[in-house]
Amino acid sequence: MIEVNELSKSFKKTIKQSGLKGAVKSLFNPEYETFEAVKNLTFDVKKGEILGFIGANGAGKSTTIKMLTGILTPTSGTCTINGKIPQENRTEYVKEIGVVFGQRTQLWWDLALQETYSVLKEIYEVPDKQFEKRMDFLNEVLELQEFIKDPVRTLSLGQRMRADIAASLLHSPKVLFLDEPTIGLDVAVKDNIRKAIMQINQEEQTTIILTTHDLADIELLCNRIYMIDKGEAMFDGSVSQLKSTFGKIHEVDFELFSEEEVKKVNFTSFSEVEVEQMGRQIKVRFDATKITVPQLLHSVMSQAQVVDVSVKDADIEEIIRRFFRKEI
Numbered sequence: 001m002i003e004v005n006e007l008s009k010s011f012k013k014t015i016k017q018s019g020l021k022g023a024v025k026s027l028f029n030p031e032y033e034t035f036e037a038v039k040n041l042t043f044d045v046k047k048g049e050i051l052g053f054i055g056a057n058g059a060g061k062s063t064t065i066k067m068l069t070g071i072l073t074p075t076s077g078t079c080t081i082n083g084k085i086p087q088e089n090r091t092e093y094v095k096e097i098g099v100v101f102g103q104r105t106q107l108w109w110d111l112a113l114q115e116t117y118s119v120l121k122e123i124y125e126v127p128d129k130q131f132e133k134r135m136d137f138l139n140e141v142l143e144l145q146e147f148i149k150d151p152v153r154t155l156s157l158g159q160r161m162r163a164d165i166a167a168s169l170l171h172s173p174k175v176l177f178l179d180e181p182t183i184g185l186d187v188a189v190k191d192n193i194r195k196a197i198m199q200i201n202q203e204e205q206t207t208i209i210l211t212t213h214d215l216a217d218i219e220l221l222c223n224r225i226y227m228i229d230k231g232e233a234m235f236d237g238s239v240s241q242l243k244s245t246f247g248k249i250h251e252v253d254f255e256l257f258s259e260e261e262v263k264k265v266n267f268t269s270f271s272e273v274e275v276e277q278m279g280r281q282i283k284v285r286f287d288a289t290k291i292t293v294p295q296l297l298h299s300v301m302s303q304a305q306v307v308d309v310s311v312k313d314a315d316i317e318e319i320i321r322r323f324f325r326k327e328i
């Protein structure tokens with residue numbers, strides 16, 4: 001459904017000069033440098049797939065989404081969505097896609113939500129019968145009923161996000177771009193939005209590209225992760241591949257009977273373990289490909305009296321944090 005090939009985008013940036021003299025010089029005789037925000041990205045997304053597009057702040061996610069939606073023109077490379085080039089024949093292309101920028105709304109601030117949908121119906125030329133059916137479906141999935149008659153400016157952030165997602169889906173697009181759809185929402189609302197996204201994807205086979213900083217969104221929704229850093233691809237694969245390839249660090253927390261017992265424990269039989277001790281607690285971090293949890297448990301329990309143990313699996317947030325810190 002989506003094919004991206006060697007996609008790049010550079011921006012011309014003014015070089016800032018220091019001091020008042022420099023500022024005046026920049027104003028009348030600016031000097032420019034080229035900044036590569038996106039570098040040679042190549043990936044494809046199959047019909048019905050949900051791709052999690054992740055990266056640190058400034059990695060180039062929004063710039064990529066803007067090229068895929070046709071807002072920006074690539075400096076080089078190509079992207080085609082359902083066989084169409086986003087920058088060509090925009091009127092036809094926008095009927096194929098839905099876009100939600102979580103930080104901004106596409107709704108009219110002073111109009112009642114229902115009226116906004118009627119305007120969008122005309123813009124996208126949705127036939128009356130289809131519009132009614134669509135509104136019933138969106139009402140059911142996104143629970144719009146309680147606020148559909150209210151002006152957009154009076155909606156809460158969670159209601160506004162549901163309203164925006166419904167607006168992006170009104171014309172039954174084949175591809176949906178969601179840029180931070182759960183930003184700033186409370187846990188319960190996030191949960192509702194995720195369920196709605198999942199239902200739409202399953203019932204309509206909508207292909208979705210989702211950018212988010214909330215890794216629970218990725219774990220719960222995405223079949224695949226595409227990770228970028230400074231505009232370049234870093235990882236392309238499933239969540240379980242990410243965990244099995246990079247999530248080797250596990251953690252076991254021991255609670256011992258007393259501080260005296262803690263002093264009895266040594267880890268000299270293991271070469272690479274990271275140990276932290278606090279009161280009666282011992283926290284051990286280790287590479288699960290080199291040491292197994294039973295080996296570690298056996299060693300500690302044979303040396304001292306353990307009252308509680310908790311084992312933490314590799315967590316996607318930790319893996320990505322290590323990626324961004326360049327430890328991986």
Ligand SMILES: Nc1ncnc2c1ncn2[C@@H]1O[C@H](COP(=O)(O)OP(=O)(O)OP(=O)(O)O)[C@@H](O)[C@H]1O
Pocket residue numbers: 011012013035037055056057058059060061062063064
């Ligand atoms: N119009 C522009 N002109 C110049 N530089 C730009 C422009 N748009 C984006 N950039 C730069 O390109 C880089 C990538 O920005 P982008 O908004 O794509 O990042 P992002 O991954 O979406 O970040 P965030 O998670 O913070 O939204 C940044 O360094 C940004 O300053």
